[in-house]
Amino acid sequence: MGNGRIWMRIVLVALVVAGILVAIGFRDRLTVEGLEVWIGGLGASAPWLFMGVYALAAVFFLPGSVLTLAGGVLFGPVWGSLYSLVGATAGATLAFLVSRYVASDWVSRRAGGKVATLIRGVEQEGWRFVAFTRLVPLFPYNLLNYALGLTRIPLVPYVLATFVCMAPGAIAYTYLGFAGREAVAGGENLIRTILIALALLAVALFIPRLVTRLRRGRDLTVREVQSALDEGRLTLLDVRGPDEFAKAHVAGAVPIPVDDLLAAPQRVAEAHSGPLALICRTDRRSAKAQRALARAGVTDARVVQGGMEAWERADLPVVRPDGS
Structure with missing residues (x-):
């Protein structure tokens, strides 16, 4: 490996670490109300800024749930879900690529024992493992993005499985944010909106149990x-x-x-x-x-x-x- 590539990796790691430290300092300011004030008045550029902020939040370990709720408040249930999904998937992809570029070669050369077994099992499952962990979160979302970059899972299946399998949770939390906005504003059909939000949240919470049961496969007699x-x-x-x-x-x-x-x-x-x-x-x-x-x-x-x-x-x- 050339010295130029080594230095590029060092600089990239330094940028990510610096971004995480800055994000920690501003973590308390990341609220639904703050995002609404900051992004809500930007007009046509608001969705692009929102998706960009969501992507950076995934890279720098900021909580995505706050942004998803904010998406419902800012853009409504349909567009808010789409923007949240695009932003979350973009962030997951960036973190995945950073991890793969910086450390995957080093890990593959030195992995042995427990780590090698785990990586081999993940790679054999491929997109199915990604789908399972998105539907049934075994690890925190931000950490998982980096961890999967250390494997040899292909990029395209990773991105598609991430986008599709994060959709149930994104839709539920976006609608929950929308319902909260309606409750504050006292909009029409408030009770129906809240009931729909709770139903979507219940479905999102039920899906992991269903997926776990299906993944078990048929028990042997x-x-x-x-x-x-x-x-x-x-x-x-x-x-x-x-x-x-x-x-x-x-x-x-x-x-x-x-x-x-x-x-x-x-x-x-x-x-x-x-x-x-x-x-x-x-x-x-x-x-x-x-x-x-x-x-x-x-x-x-x-x-x-x-x-x-x-x-x-x-x-x-x-x-x-x-x-x-």
Whole structure:
């Protein structure tokens, strides 16, 4: 790498850090009321300034929710949603590109162990991982933009997934800002406006749970697990406690208590490649373990439906202390 490129990277990092420090100093002044006074009287240039401010806010770690609410106040629910989405996507793209230009090569050369496993899992998912994290925020929006730049996810799928999958939240919060303006102004159909805003917010809050459930995929039945184990097509992780495992377990199951898995999901991901099945007494701990593995980049872990209770009800073989 040439000295010129190194210096360009240093200057870029310095500019971002300086921008973040300045943003921290002005953070308290970033309010819906302040933005309305500042941008509201600019006429035709107001949308462009708003989108530019939103983009810079994403780069410099300022809260986007305030800007989205302000979009509803300034431009109404339709144009406010569009301007917020464009600004947020532009900012997410800028942060992504800064991160990729400054540090992705360095990370790819030095990443190993847990970091390498996580990056590999994210890259295998590609746009689907971006969509999932936009709909179900696992990390803060601003930080996620930079983190994804360290991977090899292609730019265009990243931008499209970001724009589309941030839309539900943007629409809900923009309408909430619009409803607040109507409430202050005492506009007609105020109750209907507020009810629509609350309904949109409820949908935006419900979508993450729905996406999480869909992402889990279909749970495996106990007979499907038994067949796959007989054919050597998966690894079964028993996430119950040691005492429960000792009383009765499936032959060949690997005991990993859920608390241990939650404490170090990357270690489990590194130790067990290929399709995984997760079993506990019922389904609750298995689903919790699956979510932890998903955050560590594991995309092929499935829950055993009904757990050990279903296994024993089906009269499938188990290993007990007495050898039965």
